[in-house]
Amino acid sequence: MSQRKSAVILGAQWGDEGKGKIVDVLSEKFDMVARYAGGHNAGHTVIIEGKKFVLQLIPCGVLRPGCKGVIGNGVVLDPMAFLSEVKKLKDVGLPIDGQLFISNRAQVILPYHRMIELAAENAPGRTKIGTTSRGIGPAYEDKMHRSGLRVVDLLNSALLRTHIQNACFEKNTIAHALFGTEPLDPKSMYEEYARAAEQIAPFVTDTAVMLNKAIDDGQKVMFEGAQGALLDIDHGTYPFVTSSSATAGGAVTGTGVGPTRIGTVIGVTKAYVTRVGEGPFPTEIHDDSADLLRARGQEYGAVTGRPRRCGWLDLPLLRYSNMINGTEWLVVTKMDVMDECVDIPVCTGYKINGQLTDVIPADMRGYESIVPVYTTLKGWNCSTEGITEFEKLPQLAQDYLKFLEKESGAKIGMVSTGPDRAQTMTLPAFAEALKA
Structure with a gap:
């Protein structure tokens, strides 16, 4: 990992790759974990000795004693969601x-961000993106609109009151005109969020200064991505993407730590692929194999409960993801979910209009023209659950x-062979790199 003791960890496809568990396992080796993008639309599930934690805004590192969690400037913060999450962690005795x-x-x-998103997503004639309707996109829109x-500003009560009054006037007018939405009350909104600001204030600091100082002091920092690289606003399957920079580059802009201070990039991929919501999915499975993977892998959204679409591993997409992120290491999750597959097709290339290609199309029409080229590998057809040494895996695995x-x-x-923290194998070369 070179002498720089920091790493970015991110999803290699469309999210839900099991980053939460992997960040939790790796955070034992790190002093700080910093979230750099997204909002409370990203659910990370961690299972520790059978006990389940679902984190949305709070970095998974806080589940480790002595590991600090940072919510970076690239994240959009829902104060109510944050306080609710803090309460749940405190209720189970975690020192926050x-x-x-x-x-x-x-x-x-x-609240007006949620109002606008919900109305827009359900408006007649609009292309459904499949958002969680939690206000993420409209909050980023306002950010870019300055x-x-x-x-x-939330902590400045006079500024907060003025901001809410002005924003409600504007958003209520727009939402009513476009979607017939009932107006929100700025007075009650101000009172609610002024109270929330008082509870949030003790957590607030200049985290860019904090993170850079930690690196200066020789501490190890992990930058935790949300969603996945193919949902990135620039490099993903646009417009079916998230509203932030989910790639490794987002770690730099989303925390204020320069690129030369990041030692490595770790991509997390399932042994197969899933996607939630709308958008292209070249290797999506449309037969009973999808039901098998969904049932064995519990492929339902941690936040939304939505069933995930399932597909075979797509190597052209993975190579593209590795390229745009500069991925050095891969973590393969849910290996055990494939235990009952007799044959395992793997997409090794694409045909577009009869031509073999490895180039990922930029537009939707290109994705619609893809015919995946598969290589079929034999399934191992026996249990890999809980195996923690590579040599003990079946030969076909x-x-x-x-x-x-x-x-x-x-x-x-690393390879994950089950949902629990303990059901993880770390390969020797990676273990050595983490010590650097």
Whole structure:
């Protein structure tokens, strides 16, 4: 990992790759974990000795004693969702005070953001993106429009009152005119969010200063992505993407830590692929195999409960993701979900209009023209659950992982063979790199 003791960890496809568990496992080796993008639309599930934690805004590192959690400036913060999550963690005895910090530059989600998103997503004639309707997109819109409210402004009661009055006048007018939505009351909104600001204030600091100082002091920092690289606003399957920079580049802009201070990039991929919501999915399965993977992998959204679409591993997409992120290491999750597959097709290339290609199309028409080219590998057809040493995996499972590594261009560092923290194997080369 070189002498720089920091790493970005992100989803290699469309999210839901099991990053939460992997961040939790790796956070034992890190002093701080910083979220750099997204909002409370990203659910990370962590299971520790059978106990389940679903984190949405709060970085998974806080589940480790002594590991600090940071919500970076690239995140959009819903104050109510944050306080609700803090309460749940405190209720189970986790020490949050002094362990968790929010950037004073993060943007704030307010009720009118949810109102606008919900109305727009359900408006006649609009292309459905499949959002969670939690106000994420409209909050980022306001950020880019330079009319958003930042956490530092949330703590200024006079500014907060004026901002809410002006924003409600504008948003109520727009929502009523376009969608016939009932108006929101700025007075009650101000009172609710002024109270929330008082509870949030102890967590707020300049996290860019904090993170850079930690690196200066020789501490290890992990930058935790949300969603996945193919949902990135620039490099994903636009317009069916999220509203922020989910790639490794987002870690730089979303925390205020320069690119030369980040030592490595770790991509998380399932042994197969899933996607939630609308959008292209070249290797989507339309037969009983999808039901098998969904049932065995519990493929339902941690936040929304929505069933995930399932597909075979797509190597052209994985290579593209590895390229745009500079991925050095891969973590393969849900290996055990494939235990009952007799044959495992893996997409190794695309045909577009009869031409073999490895180039990912930029537009929707290109995706619609893709015919995946498959190589079929034999399934191992026995249990891999809980195996923590590579050599103890069935030979056909080892062959599958070696094929994935060779074809993807990144080194496999870890393999997850079950949902629990303990059901994880770390390969020796990766273990050595983490010590650097």
